[in-house]
Amino acid sequence: MNVSVLVSTFLAATIEVIEMVAIVVAVGVTRSWRAAALGAGAALVLLAVLIAALGTALQDVPLRPLRLVVGALLLPFGSQWLRKGILAVSRDGWATGSGEEHVDDDVPAGFDWKGFVLSFKGVSLEGLEVAVIVVAFGAASQAFGSAVIGAAASVVIVGAIGLASYRWVARIPRRALQLFVGSALVTFGTFWAGEGLEVGWPGGDVALVGLAAFYVGAALLLVRATSSWRRRIRPRLETGEPAPAGFGR
Amino acid sequence: MILWRWIRAFVLFWVDYVVGDDWTVAAVIGVALLATWGLVQEGISAWWLLPPAVVTAAAQSLRRTVRGGRR
Numbered sequence: 001m002n003v004s005v006l007v008s009t010f011l012a013a014t015i016e017v018i019e020m021v022a023i024v025v026a027v028g029v030t031r032s033w034r035a036a037a038l039g040a041g042a043a044l045v046l047l048a049v050l051i052a053a054l055g056t057a058l059q060d061v062p063l064r065p066l067r068l069v070v071g072a073l074l075l076p077f078g079s080q081w082l083r084k085g086i087l088a089v090s091r092d093g094w095a096t097g098s099g100e101e102h103v104d105d106d107v108p109a110g111f112d113w114k115g116f117v118l119s120f121k122g123v124s125l126e127g128l129e130v131a132v133i134v135v136a137f138g139a140a141s142q143a144f145g146s147a148v149i150g151a152a153a154s155v156v157i158v159g160a161i162g163l164a165s166y167r168w169v170a171r172i173p174r175r176a177l178q179l180f181v182g183s184a185l186v187t188f189g190t191f192w193a194g195e196g197l198e199v200g201w202p203g204g205d206v207a208l209v210g211l212a213a214f215y216v217g218a219a220l221l222l223v224r225a226t227s228s229w230r231r232r233i234r235p236r237l238e239t240g241e242p243a244p245a246g247f248g249r
Numbered sequence: 250m251i252l253w254r255w256i257r258a259f260v261l262f263w264v265d266y267v268v269g270d271d272w273t274v275a276a277v278i279g280v281a282l283l284a285t286w287g288l289v290q291e292g293i294s295a296w297w298l299l300p301p302a303v304v305t306a307a308a309q310s311l312r313r314t315v316r317g318g319r320r
Contacts, residue, residue, distance in 0.1 A: 073267060075278050075303065080269035083307050087314065114266060190299045197285050199296040211300060218304040222311060229315045 002143035009137045009150030015205050016126045016133070017154045019188060021162035023122030026181045029169050030081075031107050031115035039119025047127045058135045061128065068196025070125045071189050077118070078185025085179030086219055090226035094176050118185075125192070130155070179223070183215040190215075271314070277306035 028036035051058065107115070130151050138147035169177070191208050194201055201207035268275045281302035288295035 072278075072282055075282075075299075076267050076269065076275040079274050079278065079303055079307055080271075083271070083274065083310055083314075086307070086311060113262060117266065186303055190303065193282060194285070194296055194299060197282070197289050197295075199285060199289060199299075200294050201296050207296070214300050215304070218307075222304075222308055225308070226311050226315060229312055233315055 001149075002141055002146040005137055005141050005143040005146040006150040006153075009134060009147040010154050012133045012137070013130045013151040013154040014158060016129045017158040019208075020123050020126035020130075021158050022184060023126075023188065024119050025162050025166060025169060026184055027115045027119045027122075029166065030174075030177055030181050031118075032112040035112035035115030036119040039116040039121075040123045042116075043120045043123035043127055046124055047131060050128070051131055056135055056139055058128075058131055059139070061132065063129065063132065064196050064198065066125060066128070066196075067192045070121045071191065071193030071196055074118075074121065074185055074189030075193055077114075078182055078187075078189045080182075081178060082182030082186055082215070082219060085175065085177075085182045086222045086226055088175040089179055090223050090230060092175055095173050122188070179219055180216065183212065183219050186215050187212045271310045273313075274306045274310050277302060277309075281306075 024036050024040050027039070050061075054061070134144075134147045134151045137150075138144035172180070187208060190211055191201065203210070281299055284302075285295045285298045288298065
């Protein structure tokens with residue numbers, strides 16, 4: 001057992017696994033746990049097939065285009081959620097919606113394919129990055145067993161924390177949750193698309209924290225702005241007066 | 250016929266997934282991604298471009314939605 005490889009792989013994989021688990025929990029809490037679990041399961045099956053087929057050649061898989069595609073698809077979808085969350089909070093307030101089954105209005109009665117795709121993309125992209133880390137660390141020091149154990153420990157520990165956080169997350173009022181999950185999806189979408197385009201994020205993965213703070217801050221400001229726009233437009237809608245010049249362009 | 254219906258449903262799913270109920274947000278994000286790519290090709294660090302573009306797209310969409318009296 002190579003302890004330094006085990007610890008290094010654990011730490012490197014943990015960053016990716018946190019992103020993976022955050023997406024799955026977000027989809028599960030706000031849309032459908034079934035779709036989130038099946039999406040994650042399908043991604044893990046795909047990863048297992050890829051690992052079995054490619055082995056150490058996984059290191060040569062081009063991650064950059066994959067990150068760009070996943071990020072570019074996640075960005076507009078996350079923006080829709082963020083926008084809906086801001087609209088809902090500005091209309092109904094922060095405390096509305098506790099205990100509702102679903103947050104998003106377009107969650108279908110049947111199987112939630114959008115939730116499935118979200119979960120699948122997040123887990124397959126991050127899982128592939130974990131696999132590449134394992135292969136790279138394992139091959140560099142000829143200690144594949146230690147690298148696999150380090151990555152597996154990361155998945156188990158972070159996954160357990162993610163599952164345990166479900167009850168805490170479920171207590172957040174649903175309208176507010178939609179806004180924060182929208183912020184999280186846009187954060188990951190921006191980060192992955194930027195990585196795909198090689199923008200060079202300041203601080204590397206730590207930029208995720210800055211992006212999250214930026215988007216949550218912007219969302220809070222937009223809630224205030226939207227509430228203000230509602231107050232300005234409501235009396236005019238009731239009296240039939242036109243909106244002030246320049247408003248809403 | 251069944252294949253055509255399946256392809257149509259598949260395409261509509263992805264259009265709805267990306268575009269949603271306001272196509273301008275997706276359009277602004279698409280332009281911002283292209284602009285970021287262009288700047289990176291010129292050797293300019295462009296990490297700062299996407300976040301404000303996303304927030305600006307959301308803000309103009311929210312303003313238009315409220316003005317239109319939807320929700």
